[in-house]
Amino acid sequence: MKGKTIVITSGKGGVGKTTATANIGTGLAMRGNRVVVIDTDIGLRNLDVIMGLENRIVYDLVNVVEGVCKITQAMIRDKNKLELYLIPAAQTRDKSCIEPDQLREVCASLEEEFDYVLMDCPAGIEQGFKNAVAAAQEAILVTTPEVSSIRDADRVIGLLEASELHRPKLIINRINPTMVKEGNMMDQRDIVDLLAVDVLGLVPVDDRTITAANRGVPVVHDKKSPAGAAFLRISARVDGDAVPLFQVESKAGLMSRFKGMVGINGSAYSHA
């Protein structure tokens, strides 16, 4: 089996990289793939918390790289017994513990066993980013509809292209349809115009994402959550299915549910 290594990055912090990693990983596993997610944010690990696995950590990525343990020993299986495994980051070390080549080696050996290797990239464009990017074959870029986040995403696209990761896919996270409608938030078309990359998915702002993260259950498990549904569709697209970008007005069922949640009446806005 020859899998794919995908890095999930953003440049700016707090835009939802870790949430996206957990949810896309879970979504891919729910579709029957064998998936491993790696937290490369050494020193500031979060992915284990989002996935609810923080109590099960014995070994971490730095132990693997240093040869303290085997890769399989560091892998923690998902709570829901999906074919989903986590390699956590070390909390007591820092980014300089790992060289790009070492991470590349780890990913290469994981690709033999798994369909997808997802890497949660740390914020910033320093060593941690370089490590994660060096090991990846594809990149997913997460941004929110804010100028600062988009500026950073633009910079990161430039850096990804410089390291031979062409045409990263874009996820626009935390879109607030009400604000977009009122003209107080950037429209997704403006963002895509500016960044000139393909859109992988549009995720609406959703309080359930936060409660799900707090409970340690990725929001894709929540059948009522629009964000969870968006992440499921994103997973399908990553998996190669041609799921069209979701149009709110064309799907009455979901739309009314969505309207009920955010309290708006009929929006020309489209989200996925």
Add this chain to the structure above:
Amino acid sequence: MLQTSVVKVSGRGSNVDFAIDDTLPFEMVVNGLREYLIDNRLLLANGTITINAGLRMGSPEQLSEMRRVIEQESGLTVARFWCSPDAVDQAGSGVQPRVQSQPSESSLSSRPAGYSSNAAAFKSFSELVGHSDELYAPMLGPHRFPLEVALKPGGRAKPRQAETPDFLMRELEAEANPSEAATPSEAANPSEMDAPDPDPEFRRLIDETASEPEATVEGPFEDLRDAAGTEQDGGNWEYRRDTALFVKSTCRSGEVIRHPGDVVILGDVNPGAEIIAGGDITVFGSLRGTAHAGSGGLTKAAIIAFCLESPRLQIGPYIGVAPNLTAAKGKRAKSGELAPKIAYVRRRSIYVATFTGRFAKYSRGIPYEG
């Protein structure tokens, strides 16, 4: 930086710096200075100036003469004279090893070859020197090297060696070879010097030079795209007419594109990107990053973009700041129009007008300022 052949003036805020060519004969300097001051009397109504006297620092009579001319011909007061330390060293050693100090090159470098914008400067210079054999000798002589050097960075009162690209430095060093850098009188060819106007001859030589393939050109250009953006203040080189840079991609945040000639970009220039060109900048897309055209002081340079939304434009020494950017942004989002705009210098500030497909004089622009 304003430049005549003899006097270089740079202003920042309330400070104005005069830099005067080290190597020209002193009468010429005085005449040039006087001419400059008469031409620009209105600009220099009153104030205090400092003078970078360069190699002349050692001569009190000349300095006081200069002070007299300046204070007589304008309302300025001379606060002090100064020069860079290496100029003092040169003056002390009595030799001028640097090619940049050659009179011909100093004078020529202020005049980008064949570019109409500096024709006026050139004319005043040629009037000033009266077609002096001494000054034109090197470029009309059998060597083409001095001519080549004249097109390159260098030829300043203060050499900027650190910012000169490597391949240029190699050539400059080669030129510094005493046998090549012939003294003006040696290289003079009297028959050619009889031409009433040296300009056509000069232009012909320039064109020949420009059409020759330059093997060294390829390398440095690949490095022009400096994604790290580590260099600072490197864009102050002379305009090179014979090279243009064509970028066929989006320029993203953090990218810096530097080029001594014109720059053409097929794609957007995103916020946070920076374009620095010695000549014009043309963007076939939206210009949302900063752009500096005519970075060598060429105020006739222009910036053209399908969608001009730059927060900061600079042409030569003049800076324009976007007029109420947020309102403009909202307007664009609604109409989605792509009206090509041209930014140019008029009355020492940046104006923007709708581009009509020509480089002729634009008059109905609006100022680009906050």
